Amino acid sequence: MRFKIAIVLLLMILSTTISTANPGGKGDAVRSRDCAGSCHGSSSTNGSSGAELAIQFQSEVYAGLITEIETSVSFAEVSSNNMVGLTLLINSDGAKDLPANDGWEIITDPNGGTNNYVEIVDSFSLESMVSQTWTLRAPSNPGNYNLYLAIQHGSPNGGIAMTGISSMQSVTVSEVPENLPRLADDWQPVNSRLLGEETEITLETVNTDSVIVELQSGGEIINLEVVENKFTIPAAVNPGVVQWRVILDGEGPTQTSPWFRLSAVEPGWEVDETALYLQGFALLILFAGLVLVQKPSSSSEVENKYGNTAEVNSQFVAIQEESQTQTNTVRPLPAGGLPEGWTMEQWEYYGHEYQGGIQ
Amino acid sequence: MISAGTFHVIATELTVGTFALSGVAFLLCALNKGPSSKEAVAHWALLGGLIATPFAIISGVNAISGEGIDNPMLANKLLLSMTSAGLAIGLLLRKMWGSTVDLRHSSVGMISVALMLTTAGIGGEYSRGETLLLFIPKDTVMLFPMWASITIIALGLAIFAKSAVQHRS
Structure with missing residues (x-):
């Protein structure tokens, strides 16, 4: 039997598949590259995305001023939910790679937030190119800066998280001309x-x-x-x-x-949080009190299915009553007095049996 | 350091796990079946869940991505978990004060567990958009006015004090 169970367990273990992706996405956030992908599995289980990634800058990018970049994803073969995670980074090392580390500020991401990682649902395919626009504030110090676009998505057959990163895209951030509007x-x-x-x-x-x-x-x-x-x-x-x-x-x-x-x-749902917390505390106190106010039942009063205390008690009372009855109704002595060899005490207890035997 | 979201998952796992264990033990108590340790398991597991509950609530509030409680499901989660915690506290005190585990006691225990599991179910719908609790009106919040809550607190404390005196005497 144990051997069969072991075989079944072994078969179950061998039949498992490695699932590494977050099929529904993880939500837009500020994320480094190592956390932007499939956090449920090691990177060794990821596949390599065949998508082509590009970043397009404006012709002039001035230090500390707002600029716009366009990212594009081509030839991405994604899963059935058409979701792709895009990450804007400053290096491909997986550490200290947030745009903020170089002084970039994300004013508006493609989804209207201020994150460097966004999840986009669009018509990604081997035949299409999908572009997104990001609004950034350039670093305040002029110089050459690098940006990367990383991608995470599922695969058409599922099961494997695909990751990829663009080549280094350089941009020159210039000093602001004195009279620039x-x-x-x-x-x-x-x-x-x-x-x-x-x-x-x-x-x-x-x-x-x-x-x-x-x-x-x-x-x-x-x-x-x-x-x-x-x-x-x-x-x-x-x-x-x-x-x-x-x-x-x-x-x-x-x-x-x-x-x-x-x-x-749409306007969000609002609630008076003080009233809500107060009501929560009120419910806690009320229900605790309601449970406590129930009349306590002592353990000695409770019957269980194996208990026969009541039965024993009733039998004991019956025996006592019977004995008392017998004691109180002592039979009158026979005409010849006590039977030979009997004492009075014996007569009190067994006299009725003697008379019953004679009758 | 871990984020409030991760800490919330840890606290929730502890709470739900121990409450679920307590619920099974209370069911056995109600049916008068199973090992003799079922009463101890039911109450100790309930105590474990009760200890983890405040951590789950606080970390859950801190893990909300928006500003404060901006979803009726979150409000319902708070109210349900507090109600469940109240029932659990009452049960544990009742047991501590010498009451036996009869059918009524076990039923209240199972109600407490059911409320906590419902809370967890609503949390699943909030974070993943999926639930088995299809027929529960999770978007409707019954919020008392402030004076009503204060009255209930006073009433609850009075009941609490009275029952404490009764149990002691």
Whole structure:
């Protein structure tokens, strides 16, 4: 029997497959390369992605200013859920590889967040190229910088996590010309808003005489009115993303900002957390009290299926009563007195048997 | 250091595991079957789960990616786990004060375990979007006004004190 069980267990162990991926993704986050992929298995179980990866920079990237890069993924053979994880990195070592380590700041990732790792669901295939746009703030020190695009995805047959990384993509970050019209270094765009709410944005500019704001919505570009560097983006009716950019004019060369993305989301659920915690504590106290207020049942009072204490007690009482009855009803002595050889005590206990025998 | 999310998984595994063990033992107590150690297992496992519960709640709140409790499922998780913890505390005190494990005691134990497992199930739906608890209205939160909660706390404390005196006498 033991041998059969061992054989069955051995067969079960041998029939297991190695699953290394996170099929549903892990969620957008700031991640290093070694954690951006299949954290459920060692890297030795990964496959090598055949996708071609590229990063496209703007022609001029100025130190400390906002710029836009375009990443593209071609020839990616992915799993049925068409999900791909993209990671923007500064080296391929798997350590100290976050863009922030070189001074890059992610203003807007392709999903509207501020992460270097994003999960994209799109029409990835061997025949298609999928592009994404990232808005970054360049490092504040001029110089040459490197960026990499890493990729993780499933395989058509499942089971294997595919990983890959682009070749090194270099970009020169130049010093900002003195008279360059630009957005202020510490200015940050708004990334998200609630449905039904207008969004007023205040621009902070440097060396700028005039600005033009363009709003792209549904393939159409319209100019928004700007008053004292403020403009308003109309409220969104449905969840989605609109893009806008600003064209800055001044003494220096005219500058066009990247497209800034503004996501409209449904209002989140809100609750008074103090009331919630208080109610949780109230429920804890109340239910503990309700359990305690139940009348305690002592162990000596409880019957169990093998207990016969009551039966023994009742028999004992019956015997006692019978004995008492017999004691109280002593038979009268026969006409000739006590039978020969009997004592009075014997008569009290066994007199009824003697009389029964005679009768 | 580990993240609050990882710590939450550890605390949740401990809580759910020990509560589940306690639930099985309480079931055996209710059926009056199984080994004689079932009562001890039921209560010690319940105590273990109860100790792990605050860690699971606190780490869960810290692991939320958004700002605070912004989902009705999270609110329901909190209320269910606190209710379950209340029942468990009551059971353990009742046992400590000498009551025997009868059918009613075992049933309350199983209810406590069921509430905690439901809490874990809602957590699974929150993080992975999948659940077996299809028919439970997880998006509806019954929130008392503040004064009602305070009244319930006062009532609970009064019941608590009264029962403590009864058990001691």
